[in-house]
Amino acid sequence: xxxxxxxxxxxxxxxxxxxxxxxxxxxxxxxxxxxxxxxxxxxxxxxxxxxxxxxxxxxxxxxxxxxxxxxxxxxxxxxxxxxxxxxxxxxxxxxxxxxxxxxxxxxxxxxxxxxxxxxxxxxxxxxxxxxxxxxxxxxxxxxxxxxxxxxxxxxxxxxxxxxxxxxxxxxxxxxxxxxxxxxxxxxxxxxxxxxxxxxxxxxxxxxxxxxxxxxxxxxxxxx
Ligand code: SF4
Numbered sequence: 238x239x240x241x242x243x244x245x246x247x248x249x250x251x252x253x254x255x256x257x258x259x260x261x262x263x264x265x266x267x268x269x270x271x272x273x274x275x276x277x278x279x280x281x282x283x284x285x286x287x288x289x290x291x292x293x294x295x296x297x298x299x300x301x302x303x304x305x306x307x308x309x310x311x312x313x314x315x316x317x318x319x320x321x322x323x324x325x326x327x328x329x330x331x332x333x334x335x336x337x338x339x340x341x342x343x344x345x346x347x348x349x350x351x352x353x354x355x356x357x358x359x360x361x362x363x364x365x366x367x368x369x370x371x372x373x374x375x376x377x378x379x380x381x382x383x384x385x386x387x388x389x390x391x392x393x394x395x396x397x398x399x400x401x402x403x404x405x406x407x408x409x410x411x412x413x414x415x416x417x418x419x420x421x422x423x424x425x426x427x428x429x430x431x432x433x434x435x436x437x438x439x440x441x442x443x444x445x446x447x448x449x450x451x452x453x454x455x456x457x458x459x460x
Pocket of ligand 1: 287288334335338339340342343422423424425426427
């Protein structure tokens with residue numbers, strides 16, 4: 238683990254209770270620990286109907302839930318409604334990652350997060366998605382701000398989780414915890430595109446549930 242002393246985080250002025258949308262344990266591990274160390278009150282909200290197949294969804298969710306239990310953090314297991322996700326992304330099947338389909342995917346997940354927040358006493362939301370170097374932070378922030386704007390008194394916290402080597406610490410926590418290493422973003426189209434890339438580069442295609450972080454593993458993932 239990094240030996241650097243990290244600054245305490247603080248929520249934007251006037252905000253007290255964070256609902257943290259989480260996509261998986263590897264992306265949320267370091268963020269959850271930093272929030273805890275900073276004494277920020279938060280709850281994890283797992284809403285990711287984009288994840289395909291269901292076996293992969295369960296792997297990601299159950300690991301995230303176990304990690305939350307380990308640190309005594311409340312965990313909300315939201316609905317898995319992939320049919321709605323497929324309807325919303327219809328016509329965008331061939332979009333590249335970071336394109337229009339991803340904006341729709343973020344919007345869907347964040348609007349639901351903001352709605353839950355507004356109905357359950359939270360005043361701010363954020364997401365762990367932005368810690369991944371494969372994601373476009375601006376795209377994520379735009380979706381988060383849009384989602385929060387639909388509900389009174391909810392704000393989206395645009396904190397850059399990659400600051401102070403956040404992406405590297407995320408990998409270190411994942412190795413320490415031997416987290417499941419997901420090798421594609423999540424949806425069936427990202428699975429297809431990652432496997433196409435792998436075939437072109439003479440690499441084996443993805444096997445769901447087979448790969449885990451370890452200290453002997455190189456710091457390379459496809460997502
Ligand atoms: S690539 Fe990732 S962010 Fe984009 S639509 Fe698929 S699951 Fe959602």
